[in-house]
Amino acid sequence: MIIELGAFALILALVFSVLQTGLSAVGGARRSAVLAGAGRGAALATFLCVAVTFAALVHAFVTSDFSVANVAANSHTAKPMLFKVAGAWGSHEGSMLLWCLVLTGYGAAMAVFGASLPPRLRAYAVAVQGALGIMFLAYTVFASNPMIRLVDPPVEGRSLNPLLQDWALAVHPPFLFAGYVGFSVVYSLAMGALIEGRVDAAWARWVRPWTLAAWSLLTIGITLGAFWAYYELGWGGWWVWDPVENASFMPWLIGAALLHSAIVLEKRGALPGWTVFLGLAAFTFSMLGAFLVRSGVLTSVHAFAVDPTRGVLLLMMMGVAAGAGFLLFALRAPSLNSGGLFAPVSRESAIVLNNIVLSTATATVLLGTLYPLIREAIDGEAVSVGPPFFNLTFTPVMLLALAILPAGPLLAWKRGDAGAVMRRLWVALAAAAVLGLVTYGLIVPRKALASAGVALGFWLIGGALAELAERVKLLRVPLAQTWRRATGLPRGAWGTTLAHAGMGVFVLGASFETAWRVEQAQALSLGQSFRLGAYSLTLQDVGTVEGPNYLAERGKVAIVDQAGRLVCAARPERRFYPTGGQTTSEVHICPKGLDDLYIVLGERRAGEGGKPAWLVRAYVNPWVRLIFLGPLLMALGGAISLSDRRIRLGVGRRASETAA
Amino acid sequence: MRGASLGALRAFALTLTAVVCMAAASEPSERLPDPAQEARARTLFREVRCLVCQNESIDDSQAELAGDLRQIVRKEIAQGRTDAEVRAFLVARYGEFVLLKPPFSVGNAALWLAPAGLLLAGGGLLVALLRRRSAAGSAETAEVDALSAEEEARLAVLLAGDGHDCAEKGSQEDPPA
Numbered sequence: 001m002i003i004e005l006g007a008f009a010l011i012l013a014l015v016f017s018v019l020q021t022g023l024s025a026v027g028g029a030r031r032s033a034v035l036a037g038a039g040r041g042a043a044l045a046t047f048l049c050v051a052v053t054f055a056a057l058v059h060a061f062v063t064s065d066f067s068v069a070n071v072a073a074n075s076h077t078a079k080p081m082l083f084k085v086a087g088a089w090g091s092h093e094g095s096m097l098l099w100c101l102v103l104t105g106y107g108a109a110m111a112v113f114g115a116s117l118p119p120r121l122r123a124y125a126v127a128v129q130g131a132l133g134i135m136f137l138a139y140t141v142f143a144s145n146p147m148i149r150l151v152d153p154p155v156e157g158r159s160l161n162p163l164l165q166d167w168a169l170a171v172h173p174p175f176l177f178a179g180y181v182g183f184s185v186v187y188s189l190a191m192g193a194l195i196e197g198r199v200d201a202a203w204a205r206w207v208r209p210w211t212l213a214a215w216s217l218l219t220i221g222i223t224l225g226a227f228w229a230y231y232e233l234g235w236g237g238w239w240v241w242d243p244v245e246n247a248s249f250m251p252w253l254i255g256a257a258l259l260h261s262a263i264v265l266e267k268r269g270a271l272p273g274w275t276v277f278l279g280l281a282a283f284t285f286s287m288l289g290a291f292l293v294r295s296g297v298l299t300s301v302h303a304f305a306v307d308p309t310r311g312v313l314l315l316m317m318m319g320v321a322a323g324a325g326f327l328l329f330a331l332r333a334p335s336l337n338s339g340g341l342f343a344p345v346s347r348e349s350a351i352v353l354n355n356i357v358l359s360t361a362t363a364t365v366l367l368g369t370l371y372p373l374i375r376e377a378i379d380g381e382a383v384s385v386g387p388p389f390f391n392l393t394f395t396p397v398m399l400l401a402l403a404i405l406p407a408g409p410l411l412a413w414k415r416g417d418a419g420a421v422m423r424r425l426w427v428a429l430a431a432a433a434v435l436g437l438v439t440y441g442l443i444v445p446r447k448a449l450a451s452a453g454v455a456l457g458f459w460l461i462g463g464a465l466a467e468l469a470e471r472v473k474l475l476r477v478p479l480a481q482t483w484r485r486a487t488g489l490p491r492g493a494w495g496t497t498l499a500h501a502g503m504g505v506f507v508l509g510a511s512f513e514t515a516w517r518v519e520q521a522q523a524l525s526l527g528q529s530f531r532l533g534a535y536s537l538t539l540q541d542v543g544t545v546e547g548p549n550y551l552a553e554r555g556k557v558a559i560v561d562q563a564g565r566l567v568c569a570a571r572p573e574r575r576f577y578p579t580g581g582q583t584t585s586e587v588h589i590c591p592k593g594l595d596d597l598y599i600v601l602g603e604r605r606a607g608e609g610g611k612p613a614w615l616v617r618a619y620v621n622p623w624v625r626l627i628f629l630g631p632l633l634m635a636l637g638g639a640i641s642l643s644d645r646r647i648r649l650g651v652g653r654r655a656s657e658t659a660a
Numbered sequence: 661m662r663g664a665s666l667g668a669l670r671a672f673a674l675t676l677t678a679v680v681c682m683a684a685a686s687e688p689s690e691r692l693p694d695p696a697q698e699a700r701a702r703t704l705f706r707e708v709r710c711l712v713c714q715n716e717s718i719d720d721s722q723a724e725l726a727g728d729l730r731q732i733v734r735k736e737i738a739q740g741r742t743d744a745e746v747r748a749f750l751v752a753r754y755g756e757f758v759l760l761k762p763p764f765s766v767g768n769a770a771l772w773l774a775p776a777g778l779l780l781a782g783g784g785l786l787v788a789l790l791r792r793r794s795a796a797g798s799a800e801t802a803e804v805d806a807l808s809a810e811e812e813a814r815l816a817v818l819l820a821g822d823g824h825d826c827a828e829k830g831s832q833e834d835p836p837a
Contacts, residue, residue, distance in 0.1 A: 235720055242715055301714045344790050352789075356782030364775040371762075371771050381767060384709045386717065386760025393775040400779075521686035617686055 406463020
């Protein structure tokens with residue numbers, strides 16, 4: 001019954017989204033507050049209906065209602081509760097429903113919280129958001145309905161892929177989608193502005209909070225995914241430039257470019273056309289991601305709920321949205337006024353440079369990801385484009401942007417003084433160079449490139465701190481005054497500092513981890529040991545344990561340092577899930593400061609003298625924690641900027657307008 | 661209804677193919693005795709695709725074919741072949757598809773040159789933009805620069821009166837001087 005209610009609510013949502021689009025569009029065109037208000041009401045109703053559907057699906061998963069096809073295919077009674085709930089978005093159908101929930105949720109948010117927007121822009125944006133809703137809801141209802149019942153329900157479900165039964169992966173899709181789909185608001189606002197024919201500083205100010213929110217959430221989503229790959233897949237890596245990873249990374253890069261260009265538009269009125277273009281591009285890349293991940297046109301190690309026939313539909317939806325957006329852009333762009341003059345050395349120039357690099361980086365990832373398809377279409381040749389390509393092209397391009405990053409926030413708008421900026425940054429630059437040289441001198445094996453990466457990381461962190469010191473006039477005025485200045489700083493400034501420093505933290509971690517990772521693997525019988533860098537590992541015991549839905553062999557591995565002290569008693573597991581017949585590794589990770597000791601228990605085999613032995617793989621991953629900490633700092637920076645008074649300006653503006 | 665559930669099951673079955681256990685190349689029984697050669701082999705593994713897998717290098721994959729390829733690479737290296745010779749051997753045998761780093765060739769020129777080309781094009785656009793701007797605005801800029809302190813204050817009042825909170829923001833947002 002609840003499922004039927006959910007299925008009905010989903011169809012009702014589709015109807016409401018049609019109303020949302022129609023009422024809002026007419027309301028905008030005729031400047032009718034009543035119709036626009038009705039459109040907003042429909043937006044809210046659409047969201048509530050999708051929420052009912054989603055709740056019904058979650059309920060079916062929680063109660064293990066295997067008469068629902070989706071539950072039967074993705075759940076199991078013995079699965080822990082968290083993964084039963086997460087199973088609701090663990091399939092193609094469920095994940096598209098989550099997508100719709102987030103999409104209509106943002107539409108409702110725009111309807112409820114968008115009071116500071118000019119009425120026409122708001123009405124058009126709600127209409128466009130509704131149109132996106134129509135497409136995705138129609139797709140969910142007609143091609144990917146998760147509420148379909150089975151005629152003869154099975155007694156037990158087929159369970160969720162055990163690799164996906166993990167807390168990080170359970171919460172990874174909601175964050176990722178909140179980010180991906182958050183760019184739909186930017187798309188709708190861009191479309192609204194283009195329909196109205198007005199893209200100005202005020203528009204940029206309305207776009208920024210949505211971009212910040214979407215980008216920060218996407219950052220968290222991607223980081224969770226990388227973290228999951230790191231500790232769950234058991235090979236110690238966190239990023240392999242797989243098409244699915246690239247699909248999530250491209251909107252992130254474009255979102256980062258948009259964040260910066262919107263600042264130029266807001267403060268200086270420059271780059272309106274470019275900023276709108278990025279706004280359209282960000283959501284286009286989100287939809288491209290949805291298509292790439294689910295269509296199976298590219299082979300991916302993370303292949304997720306692949307279905308080529310439905311992939312075509314997703315491609316068509318992307319074509320419609322992107323086609324409409326860029327057509328309108330082409331029609332309106334020539335009439336957009338680009339105000340704001342600036343000198344070659346200025347903050348505007350620095351941000352334009354940042355945008356050029358980020359766009360080039362995005363195009364590089366896009367080309368590398370799609371190149372196998374392109375070559376195949378042109379001359380039928382099958383080629384592969386893998387990590388070595390991206391490391392050789394994307395990385396140098398990005399390093400260029402990072403090298404100039406610390407100077408950007410210190411440059412004045414309009415016309416900056418390069419000499420003055422260098423006077424403020426030389427301490428950070430010198431410190432970074434020294435630390436890079438120390439790294440090169442001290443750490444064996446010597447690696448010049450990685451040491452340069454370490455210097456770059458410190459340069460980014462030092463540069464961010466130097467900018468903060470400058471803002472609070474550290475050491476140049478009495479400390480009390482510095483403190484006053486620090487507490488009076490706009491939160492946006494703290495956000496910038498934190499995000500830029502977070503980038504540096506990430507670069508430090510990535511440089512260290514890729515260059516100086518130590519790996520060792522050996523088959524060990526009980527009591528045998530091997531050396532791993534400065535540590536010694538001994539396999540002491542292997543026992544069997546029974547989990548809620550798996551059987552496992554659990555090893556006991558003692559790790560001692562050179563002084564013979566016990567550093568870590570690792571309990572890596574090798575799990576067998578009888579439902580699907582899969583085996584997975586449960587890695588044991590011992591954090592040692594910023595490093596990780598990473599222990600994997602492999603399969604049992606015959607060892608010396610017929611005694612059983614187990615393959616034990618172990619890594620020392622130096623500074624690996626920074627790889628995940630850095631992006632979290634970036635997301636936190638975004639969140640702090642989002643709480644800036646100037647961004648929450650809606651209330652103040654409205655009050656002044658009513659007073660006037 | 662049947663069709664839909666079958667579709668769901670098929671999708672599920674496909675996700676299963678993604679179940680992998682990685683870092684297979686560290687398998688001790690496969691290793692070369694010479695650590696330098698073994699290190700070279702490991703570097704090469706990361707550039708070679710496991711042909712039957714879902715986008716994995718033979719360094720990661722546990723598939724049987726990946727094991728065979730690792731054996732081939734190790735054997736070639738043990739026989740004293742250079743990295744380039746090993747790559748050429750693999751390409752002759754399996755086609756370009758086997759290399760995760762596509763070789764620089766006519767067919768791949770667009771791929772390899774695009775990043776640098778785009779960067780240069782972007783840089784060129786920026787230069788053109790700055791030139792046009794400075795040409796169009798040199799007169800204007802001179803005027804703006806000539807604003808007196810009194811005029812600045814009046815401008816701030818005007819802007820504040822416009823409903824935008826630029827004046828207040830301006831005071832906080834001024835770049836550190």
